[in-house]
Every structure is written in structure tokens, then in C-alpha cells.
Amino acid sequence: DSGVTQTPKHLITATGQRVTLRCSPRSGDLSVYWYQQSLDQGLQFLIQYYNGEERAKGNILERFSAQQFPDLHSELNLSSLELGDSALYFCASSPRTGYNEQFFGPGTRLTVL
Amino acid sequence: DAKTTQPPSMDCAEGRAANLPCNHSTISGNEYVYWYRQIHSQGPQYIIHGLKNNETNEMASLIITEDRKSSTLILPHATLRDTAVYYCIVNFGNEKLTFGTGTRLTIIP
Numbered sequence: 001d002s003g004v005t006q007t008p009k010h011l012i013t014a015t016g017q018r019v020t021l022r023c024s025p026r027s028g029d030l031s032v033y034w035y036q037q038s039l040d041q042g043l044q045f046l047i048q049y050y051n052g053e054e055r056a057k058g059n060i061l062e063r064f065s066a067q068q069f070p071d072l073h074s075e076l077n078l079s080s081l082e083l084g085d086s087a088l089y090f091c092a093s094s095p096r097t098g099y100n101e102q103f104f105g106p107g108t109r110l111t112v113l
Numbered sequence: 114d115a116k117t118t119q120p121p122s123m124d125c126a127e128g129r130a131a132n133l134p135c136n137h138s139t140i141s142g143n144e145y146v147y148w149y150r151q152i153h154s155q156g157p158q159y160i161i162h163g164l165k166n167n168e169t170n171e172m173a174s175l176i177i178t179e180d181r182k183s184s185t186l187i188l189p190h191a192t193l194r195d196t197a198v199y200y201c202i203v204n205f206g207n208e209k210l211t212f213g214t215g216t217r218l219t220i221i222p
Binding site: 044092105 | 155156158
């Protein structure tokens with residue numbers, strides 16, 4: 001158990017819909033990262049927040065957005081969902097920027113029908 | 114971040130040492146080598162990292178060649194629970210991890 005929690009575990013929705021994935025980092029960790037793992041693209045970095053501020057962006061679609069709240073939990077919002085958005089979404093946390101080890105949560109499996 | 118090359122799959126007998134190679138010939142002087150693994154569809158798990166010197170922790174050892182163009186992750190006494198995909202990642206110690214396709218390690222009973 002990494003100490004990072006993600007909800008929900010599974011999510012099934014239809015194309016065109018909007019969903020929110022939630023992540024609670026380890027206690028005291030200020031950095032939160034989001035990754036997407038799909039069958040054809042592998043594990044890809046989406047975005048990072050540090051203490052409430054966006055710090056780094058990866059291959060995140062414009063239909064996706066994220067935020068980190070004052071209590072440090074983070075949410076990833078996916079809108080206008082397409083079949084290709086079906087994937088595992090992982091959240092990770094680390095104590096500070098530049099820290100070498102990221103602690104990953106168990107992931108949210110999103111299925112878009 | 115420098116590109117890494119890993120064999121797609123490897124087998125290792127239970128109880129033996131598993132040696133997983135990684136080539137990173139374009140690594141720059143201040144880039145680190147990280148290893149993570151992913152068991153089935155669980156979240157990736159950090160194993161070890163290094164810059165120049167060999168490193169060891171409770172999970173594994175990391176051997177980096179003197180020219181830093183390749184490295185080897187060693188699991189000293191592999192168990193069935195070590196069956197996973199192992200990712201070698203090279204970056205500057207920044208936060209964005211770029212995962213390749215990794216090596217699927219299967220531990221054989």
C-alpha cells in the first residue's frame with residue numbers, strides 16, 4: 001500500500017459524458033501527478049501539480065483538466081469522452097519537487113462505451 | 114530525457130538472480146537512471162535509482178557502467194512475486210517520468 005488513494009476504482013460511462021477522478025496523496029506529499037495507461041499508448045504522463053499550482057504538463061488533451069485543492073487532494077476531469085479515453089488512470093505523489101521517488105495509487109479504470 | 118532500450122521479455126528461475134539490462138547510450142552527465150516495476154495492472158512501484166555509482170537497497174541492486182551508457186537491475190533472489198513489467202527510465206530528476214515498453218519478467222517456479 002503506497003498511501004495514495006484513488007476513487008472510484010472502476011468507472012463505466014458513455015461517449016460524450018464527463019467524469020471526475022479523485023486522488024488523495026500520501027500524508028504530507030505536496031506533489032501530485034496524473035498518468036494515463038492505455039493499451040496502445042502505454043504509461044503516459046499527463047500533468048503535475050505542486051502545492052496547488054500546475055507545475056508540468058505532458059500529453060494531456062484539451063478535453064482533460066486537473067486541479068489540486070488546498071487540502072492537497074487532486075481531481076482529474078475528463079469531458080466529451082471518446083472510446084479512446086478508455087484507460088487506467090494513475091495518480092502518484094511525492095513529498096516535494098525534484099524528489100526521485102513517486103508513489104503510485106491503485107488507479108481508476110475508465111471504460112467508455 | 115534520454116531514450117532507453119530494454120529487452121521485451123525475460124524469464125528467470127525462482128531463487129536465482131534476475132539481471133535486467135537497459136541501454137541508455139544518449140544519457141547526459143546529470144541524468145539519473147530510475148527503475149520502476151508494475152505488477153499486473155497495479156500502480157507502478159519505485160525500485161531504485163542512481164547517477165554514477167552502483168546502488169543497493171532492500172529490493173535490488175543497480176549497476177551502472179563506467180561510461181553510463183547502460184545499466185543492470187539485479188533482483189538477487191527472485192520470487193514469484195517479482196513477476197512484473199520492469200521499466201528503466203532516464204531523466205534529470207525532474208518529475209515527469211517517461212515510461213517505455215519495459216521488460217516483462219516472468220519468474221519460473
